[in-house]
Amino acid sequence: MVSAVLQVRSQEELNMGLPDIVGVGSTQSARSLPDSAARLAVRAILLALDDAGLGKDKLNGIITEGSIMPSLAGGDVLIASLGLEPSTFTAQIGVGGSGTAAATMLAGAVLDAGLADVIACVFVSKFGTSPGGPYALHAADPYKAAFELPIGYFPQPVYFGALVNRYLHEYGVDREDLGHVAVSTREWASRNSKAVRRDPLTMDAYRASRVVSDPLRVLDCCLVNDGAAAFIMTRQDRAKDLRQRPVHVLGVARSQAAYTSYSAFSQREVRTEAVRSAPPAFRQAGIANVSDVDVVELYDCFTITPVLQLEDMGFAEEGGGLDLFATGKTRPGGSVPVNTDGGLLSYSYLAGIGHVVEAVHQVRHTADPDRQVADAEVGVVGGFTAWEHTTLVVGA
Amino acid sequence: MISADSVEGRLSDWPFLPPTEESDFGPYWDSLRRGIVALPRCRGCGRFQWYPLPCCPACQSLDFEWSEIGPDATVYSFTTVRRAFLPGFDRVLPLTIVILVPDDAPHVHFLALSDPEGDDAVSIGDRVRLAALPFRNGVSLPIARVSR
Numbered sequence: 001m002v003s004a005v006l007q008v009r010s011q012e013e014l015n016m017g018l019p020d021i022v023g024v025g026s027t028q029s030a031r032s033l034p035d036s037a038a039r040l041a042v043r044a045i046l047l048a049l050d051d052a053g054l055g056k057d058k059l060n061g062i063i064t065e066g067s068i069m070p071s072l073a074g075g076d077v078l079i080a081s082l083g084l085e086p087s088t089f090t091a092q093i094g095v096g097g098s099g100t101a102a103a104t105m106l107a108g109a110v111l112d113a114g115l116a117d118v119i120a121c122v123f124v125s126k127f128g129t130s131p132g133g134p135y136a137l138h139a140a141d142p143y144k145a146a147f148e149l150p151i152g153y154f155p156q157p158v159y160f161g162a163l164v165n166r167y168l169h170e171y172g173v174d175r176e177d178l179g180h181v182a183v184s185t186r187e188w189a190s191r192n193s194k195a196v197r198r199d200p201l202t203m204d205a206y207r208a209s210r211v212v213s214d215p216l217r218v219l220d221c222c223l224v225n226d227g228a229a230a231f232i233m234t235r236q237d238r239a240k241d242l243r244q245r246p247v248h249v250l251g252v253a254r255s256q257a258a259y260t261s262y263s264a265f266s267q268r269e270v271r272t273e274a275v276r277s278a279p280p281a282f283r284q285a286g287i288a289n290v291s292d293v294d295v296v297e298l299y300d301c302f303t304i305t306p307v308l309q310l311e312d313m314g315f316a317e318e319g320g321g322l323d324l325f326a327t328g329k330t331r332p333g334g335s336v337p338v339n340t341d342g343g344l345l346s347y348s349y350l351a352g353i354g355h356v357v358e359a360v361h362q363v364r365h366t367a368d369p370d371r372q373v374a375d376a377e378v379g380v381v382g383g384f385t386a387w388e389h390t391t392l393v394v395g396a
Numbered sequence: 397m398i399s400a401d402s403v404e405g406r407l408s409d410w411p412f413l414p415p416t417e418e419s420d421f422g423p424y425w426d427s428l429r430r431g432i433v434a435l436p437r438c439r440g441c442g443r444f445q446w447y448p449l450p451c452c453p454a455c456q457s458l459d460f461e462w463s464e465i466g467p468d469a470t471v472y473s474f475t476t477v478r479r480a481f482l483p484g485f486d487r488v489l490p491l492t493i494v495i496l497v498p499d500d501a502p503h504v505h506f507l508a509l510s511d512p513e514g515d516d517a518v519s520i521g522d523r524v525r526l527a528a529l530p531f532r533n534g535v536s537l538p539i540a541r542v543s544r
Contacts, residue, residue, distance in 0.1 A: 143447045146421040150414035152485055153493050153507050161475030162495055169520040214476040
């Protein structure tokens with residue numbers, strides 16, 4: 001069967017430690033920023049170190065996702081720019097938003113082994129201004145170049161249009177209901193001083209927005225912009241005396257479909273690998289019921305993506321994810337707050353690291369007061385990348 | 397919209413040229429030029445594999461042959477592209493692309509154009525027939541026609 005997966009083992013089963021996140025930092029986000037990718041990455045790391053109250057001389061590890069960052073701001077560039085020790089540990093794991101969330105998993109092992117004491121994870125988006133934007137990476141994929149571009153099945157909004165059509169068909173959902181995801185997310189973004197789009201969004205405006213690839217409208221698609229963010233990890237026993245209340249990584253697990261590309265997808269395409277990454281992460285974190293979770297930060301490249309993850313993680317039945325948005329449960333004051341910074345749809349196309357940073361802010365209570373969820377203690381991050389998914393659980 | 401050329405009885409120029417040089421994927425485009433659809437089939441266990449992989453995920457055989465698949469298929473999903481993301485595609489919009497499950501390869505998802513000269517909107521679950529159709533500039537693409 002095509003959808004066979006690698007067995008997911010949580011770090012608890014592997015008997016490894018999990019890191020604390022002790023600092024976070026985000027640059028401004030905007031359609032176009034003059035800084036180079038490397039300069040944005042450095043800014044984000046310095047902001048995160050400052051948040052942690054750590055000097056750059058303490059930083060001796062850098063872990064990033066592995067598909068985009070190495071060419072934008074690799075370990076060598078960051079070591080040279082920040083003047084770090086040549087022995088600084090560097091590594092990459094996973095792809096995009098899944099890799100950034102999974103960086104916590106690798107950091108746990110690296111810190112446990114004593115290969116580093118303080119590790120930064122950073123991601124920079126130059127999708128707003130780089131040639132080809134977010135489509136270039138996909139155009140370079142050999143399967144897409146050989147079989148998909150020639151027929152016009154390109155880029156992301158086209159594949160997700162087909163995916164959404166199948167979802168609507170399987171679950172008998174009204175396509176207009178996707179607009180509730182855009183509206184809910186914008187409402188959160190209006191409370192985030194750094195969000196690229198803070199202007200109010202109504203269902204009428206959603207319905208009036210242009211169709212890009214049926215049934216997806218422009219407002220089903222995330223932003224395309226520049227920006228960067230970083231977070232700092234260290235061992236729990238070293239985290240206590242730093243500037244911020246440490247945030248514990250309570251559970252993390254990653255799953256990769258054995259082989260699916262975006263379109264030669266398996267029969268299970270309308271599900272994400274969160275089906276397999278969430279259960280071990282939740283077990284490890286001691287989450288018996290999703291009602292134990294206070295905030296949910298889910299990769300939202302399109303409106304459908306957080307819907308699928310809510311279902312795959314158990315926050316809703318299959319086909320029931322949109323109801324959480326339509327009934328207001330995901331909005332400020334709701335019982336399942338989703339993407340409390342405005343996500344990729346309305347805050348910034350930070351490709352997943354923004355979701356980690358926001359979960360940290362929420363559980364240590366340092367989000368902008370307008371969007372701080374009262375008494376938030378446990379946050380879940382869904383890092384999605386097509387064939388790969390990482391579930392991360394954090395708590396203060 | 398894609399239109400037929402009245403003189404040659406062929407579809408107008410297709411805006412994107414597929415790879416022509418020798419590659420692992422060349423036989424696919426060759427099969428379309430010959431008017432059929434061929435996919436790699438494992439010589440070990442007989443399973444079609446799409447997209448091509450280095451070895452068969454079912455039996456790990458490294459031995460594949462490109463074999464024709466039959467024309468009957470079912471629509472798994474589709475989308476109608478309304479924005480030109482690629483150069484020249486403004487001429488062929490709106491463009492409906494379907495994802496098919498061929499009867500001969502029930503675990504495969506296969507991309508085809510919805511018949512550009514068909515009048516009927518395609519729906520999920522529709523039975524279709526697959527054909528390779530040449531465009532005026534020599535490009536052949538897989539086309540799905542709703543079965544009646």
